[in-house]
Amino acid sequence: MASWVVSECGLKPLPLIFPRPRTGIVSNSYLSKSNLFTDLKLRPLRCSSDGRFREREWGVQVSAPYRVVSAEEDREEKFNGVNGVAEEEEGEFDPGAPPPFKLADIRAAIPKHCWIKDPWRSMSYVVRDVAVVFGLAAVAAYVNNWVVWPLYWAAQGTMFWALFVLGHDCGHGSFSNNPKLNSVVGHLLHSSILVPYHGWRISHRTHHQNHGHVENDESWHPLSQKLYNNLDSLTKLLRFTLPFPMLAYPFYLWSRSPGKTGSHFDPKSDLFVPSEKKDVITSTVCWTAMVALLVGLSFAMGPIQLLKLYGVPYWGFVIWLDFVTYMHHHGHEEKLPWYRGKEWSYLRGGLTTLDRDYGWINNIHHDIGTHVVHHLFPQIPHYHLIEATEAAKPVIGKYYREPEKSGALPFHLIGSLIKSLKKDHYVNDTGDVVYYQTDPKLSRSS
Secondary structure, three states, X not given: OOOEEEEOXXXXXXXXXOOOOOOOOOOHXXXXXXXXXXXXXXXOOOOOOOOOOOOOOOOOOOOOOOOOOOHHHHHHHHOOOEOOEOOOOOOOOOOOOOOOOOHHHHHHHOOHHHHOOOHHHHHHHHHHHHHHHHHHHHHHHHHOOOOOHHHHHHHHHHHHHHHHHHHHHHHHOOOOOOHHHHHHHXXXXXXXXXXXXXXHHHHHHHHHHOOOEOOOOOOOOOOEHHHHHOOOXXXXXXXXXXXXXXXXXXXXXXXXXXXXXXXXXXXXXXXXXXXXXXHHHHHHHHHHHHHHHHHHHHHHHOHHXXXXXXXXXXXXXHHXXXXXXXXXXXXXXXXXXXXXXXXXXXXXXXXXXXXXXXXXHHHHOOOOOOHHHHHHOOOOOHHHHHHXXXXXXXXXXXXXXXXXXXXOOOOHHHHHHHHHHHHOOEEOOOOOEEOOXXXXXXXXXX
16 A cells, blocks of 8 residues: 655655665575585596596586566675575684585586687797797707806796696696597696606596595695695605795606505506596506606717706606696685585585686696686686686685786795695694694794
C-alpha cells in the first residue's frame, strides 16, 4: 500500500524508491550458488606413450554475470559458505581456508584467445634464443678477454635458462598442438643443456598434478619432521645453506630429493609407468649423445675453452633453475600452507604458488614469473600468461599475492631466498593443513 504525505495541494502519494542498480559487480556468494561446476580434486594422471592426455571440457565459459546482484546478496558476501568456513569482510585472511571460488570460475575469467597456441610464434622465440646463444659464444670466443668472460657467463647462463623454459613449454604441450613438434623441439632444447626431456617432463607433470601436497609433490616439497630429524648434518647443510641448494638440479635428476628414490634416466624408476619406458630411453639416448658431443668438442677446442664457453654457463643455468623453482613456492612474507589428505585439492595446492618479478629478465625467460596461472593452467602459452593473470586476479582475490616489483635485475629476491632457507626447514608429521617450522640449531649455524 502506498504511503501518503500532506502537500500544498492536499494529499499525494510518496514516490517509490528503488534500490540503485549496481553493475559490474558479482558477489562471491552468487558465483558459488549459481556455478554448476565443482572443485576438482585431481589424482595423479598418467600420460599415454606419446606424452599426451586429453584436456577436460569445461562447458560454456561465461565471464559476465547473468544478472545484477542484489543488496541483500552483497551483504551475504562476508560469508564464504564453503565447508562451513566464514570470513568477515574486515576479518583476518586465512590462506589455508578453502577458497570461495572454483577452478572453473578462474578459467571462465580468462579470455578465450589466451588458450590459443601459435606454433609459428613459439618457434620464433626458439630462433631468437638460439641465435642469441650462438652470437654470445662467437663474440666471447673472438674477444677472449677476462673482462668479457664473466659477463658472458652471466648472459649465457641466463640464455640457457631461457632455452629450458621453451623446452618446458613443449613438455606441457603449450608450445603447439602438435605432439611430434613438441617432442622434437623439446628434445633439441633440453638435450642441449643436459636435461632428459621426457624424464623431466613426466616428473614435472607429477609436480603440477600434486602441487602443494606434502608427500606427493615432486619439486621442493617440504620434509616431514620425522624425515628431517633422520637426515645427517651434512645433508641438512647442503639442503639449507647457500650456495648448495642452488646447485642441486643435476643431482636431483640422478637421485631425486630426500625421501624419494628413482632416477630421471632409468626407465624402471618409480617415476614412470611401463608405457613410458620408450620415452625415457629416447631422452636418455639424446642426453648421452649431447655428452658425447661435448667430449668431442673438448678434444677439438681444448677442455679449458669448452669449460669457459659451455661449462660455466651450464652451472649458471642450474642456479637460475633452482632459484626460480624454489622462489615460486617459498619465501613469501607470510607463511604459505601445505596440504595432506582431504584438505588437499588441485585448486588449493595451486594457490600456494607465487608470482615473481624479475625485472629485465621477465622477457628473456619468457615470463615464467607469472607462475600462479601457469600452475593452474599449464596449457596456456607463455606469451599469454600476463594477460591471463590480469584477468584471473579479480576472481582469485586475496589468494593471489602480488609480487614485489623488481629493479632492472631481481636482487631483491636474494634476501627472500636467504630468509626462507633459514626458516623453512620441515613441517609437522601430522595435520592436513601445515606450515613450515624452523630448526633453531640449523638456523643459528646457517
